[in-house]
Amino acid sequence: MGFFEKFFGKKASADSAKERLQLVLIHDRTDLTPAELDSLRDDLVATISRHVEVDVKAMQIGVEHDGRSQRLVADIPLKSARRKTRKTK
Amino acid sequence: MPATVITITSGKGGVGKTTTVANLAVALALEGSRVVCIDGDIGLRNLDVILGLENRIVYDIVDVIEGRCRLKQAMIRDKKFTELYLIPAAQTRDKSAISANDMVRLVKELRSVCDFVLIDSPAGIERGFRNAIAGADRVLVVTNPEISAVRDADRVIGILEAEEKGPASLILNRLNPALVKSKDMLSSEDVLDLLAIELIGIVPEDENVIIASNRGAPVAADGKTKAGQAFRNIAKRLKGETVPFLDLDAQGGLWERIQRMAGRK
Ligand SMILES: Nc1ncnc2c1ncn2[C@@H]1O[C@H](COP(=O)(O)OP(=O)(O)O)[C@@H](O)[C@H]1O
Numbered sequence: 634m635g636f637f638e639k640f641f642g643k644k645a646s647a648d649s650a651k652e653r654l655q656l657v658l659i660h661d662r663t664d665l666t667p668a669e670l671d672s673l674r675d676d677l678v679a680t681i682s683r684h685v686e687v688d689v690k691a692m693q694i695g696v697e698h699d700g701r702s703q704r705l706v707a708d709i710p711l712k713s714a715r716r717k718t719r720k721t722k
Numbered sequence: 723m724p725a726t727v728i729t730i731t732s733g734k735g736g737v738g739k740t741t742t743v744a745n746l747a748v749a750l751a752l753e754g755s756r757v758v759c760i761d762g763d764i765g766l767r768n769l770d771v772i773l774g775l776e777n778r779i780v781y782d783i784v785d786v787i788e789g790r791c792r793l794k795q796a797m798i799r800d801k802k803f804t805e806l807y808l809i810p811a812a813q814t815r816d817k818s819a820i821s822a823n824d825m826v827r828l829v830k831e832l833r834s835v836c837d838f839v840l841i842d843s844p845a846g847i848e849r850g851f852r853n854a855i856a857g858a859d860r861v862l863v864v865t866n867p868e869i870s871a872v873r874d875a876d877r878v879i880g881i882l883e884a885e886e887k888g889p890a891s892l893i894l895n896r897l898n899p900a901l902v903k904s905k906d907m908l909s910s911e912d913v914l915d916l917l918a919i920e921l922i923g924i925v926p927e928d929e930n931v932i933i934a935s936n937r938g939a940p941v942a943a944d945g946k947t948k949a950g951q952a953f954r955n956i957a958k959r960l961k962g963e964t965v966p967f968l969d970l971d972a973q974g975g976l977w978e979r980i981q982r983m984a985g986r987k
């Protein structure tokens with residue numbers, strides 16, 4: 634990386650390569666495209682919403698890896714639970 | 723003890739599979755092992771020229787499989803390393819001339835006559851690759867610190883796991899320490915973090931590799947070169963020795979350091 638890149642705070646090319654690879658490998662390994670992940674998310678919300686009210690805006694779903702194995706991780710806040718924490722404030 | 727059969731593969735072409743096979747063969751022979759290399763790249767024969775044995779070919783692997791010669795007749799013996807043999811690829815045939823079962827049978831016959839069988843795999847994940855891994859006890863995946871090579875290595879590692887040929891070990895070839903330092907090349911830590919498999923060797927980018935292939939005498943024969951040392955260390959690790967990784971940063975003498983300080987390297 635040359636002086637100008639450093640001066641203007643441009644990201645090192647090796648760092649871009651690593652970040653891009655991290656994303657690409659998740660999709661290569663799981664056969665899950667971002668679009669499929671979105672539709673999986675919608676299905677999850679629909680199913681869970683039949684039982685409890687969820688905070689759709691705050692929910693997060695993604696694939697994490699531990700060594701070479703992949704894990705689907707969903708963090709789904711429930712609406713009623715959030716209201717309670719607000720009251721106690 | 724029966725031989726260990728090791729296949730060297732990569733997914734992507736041009737990352738250094740053939741170079742690795744030739745150098746590990748020489749390095750293992752220097753350690754006193756009996757080695758047979760098989761060029762599995764049918765139709766794109768290359769291991770013969772890298773080892774400097776191209777003028778001695780009479781029979782090839784397809785001749786053995788189709789029964790035109792005995793196995794021993796297709797094994798070319800190296801003149802410098804008398805316990806090193808090459809079974810060349812057929813040049814005018816294609817991959818369909820060989821099946822995975824043929825490879826398993828061939829390798830079985832070789833197990834009793836040497837200590838190591840090294841198989842040079844073609845690029846890709848198709849038939850030639852499948853043939854090359856069919857008889858393997860162990861697989862080494864070669865990659866470069868470069869985005870497409872790492873991605874392809876990951877695919878191959880996944881396939882090897884699915885085929886129960888894993889866990890594979892990684893050889894990171896053509897690492898350029900100066901580029902890693904300036905953060906313009908993935909480091910060995912980055913690559914290991916991404917691929918999450920065992921590392922068995924790091925081979926630096928080294929012009930001696932090209933000079934050696936011009937001459938048909940692999941760099942591992944010369945213990946003074948960085949790449950040669952790296953390949954010798956991998957050979958030792960294959961034999962079960964624990965060898966520390968080369969310090970690639972402490973590279974060169976005063977002149978190189980001056981050049982680097984002046985920003986020329
Ligand atoms: N460590 C290295 N330093 C410099 N050049 C290398 C190194 N390893 C391989 N090469 C060169 O890269 C090219 C491709 O290598 P090769 O072994 O034929 O790859 P593959 O068999 O995977 O297609 C060759 O020209 C070779 O000389």
Ligand SMILES: [Mg+2]
Binds near residue numbers: 740763842
């Ligand atoms: Mg090759």
